[in-house]
Amino acid sequence: MTRTVDGTANAAAQGTTAPIGRTPRKRRDIVEAATTLFLRNGYQGTSVDQIAAAAAVSKQTVYKQFGDKERLFRAIVDGVAENSQGIVAELAAGFVRRPVGTVEDLQEVLAGVARSYLDAVLQGRVLSLRRLIIAEADRFPDLARAYYDRAPGRGIELIAEQLQRFVDAGLLAIDDARLAAGHFAYLALSIAQDRALFCPGDQPDDTERDRLSREAARVFVSAYRSWSPQRADGPADNEGD
16 A cells, blocks of 8 residues: 555555545645645745645635644654654565574675665655755754654664564674664665765665665674674684694
């Protein structure tokens, strides 16, 4: 099932021809028009009159559906946070796509997770909406915090939960799983995401994405792998040499 930015289901995408009722359709049109205008003009630069005109509804309809511009903006951000759960689900799936019995297996799995994470976050609309939320964080600190907790923060929690499995299996040595998850996310995302946030359209190609993902996994495993007592300081010397 696909969803619009406000989390409402798209009936056509579900394989059904059932028509959308007038009220849900108007609500969807308002959300889509408002999202486009907020992304282009910012919160302050967008008026309810502009939203109504773009959605082909009356100003009174906008107020009837959402109350005011602030509530409409909040509904959009809530929808974005809800839809971000798809990214979290994709990350969770990446951790179990193949069995992990060795450090080498673990590095391959983490490289795949890093690539999925990178591809999801670098989607143009995801980046644009994240810029908008960051830009309005001072105006709506509670909303920005709620978005963080439900989107990026939930991703970190999921990674921490999954990393703990590898600690329990003796492959990683981690004292603080959430901190380690933050390190992994930073290694996977920071270079490409920071560049894309500040330079729209400057996206890494597939080759660079693969390299960034594999290096993130390699560096993370190198830092957190569990060494046996005999290898605590690296490979032991051969006594007979």
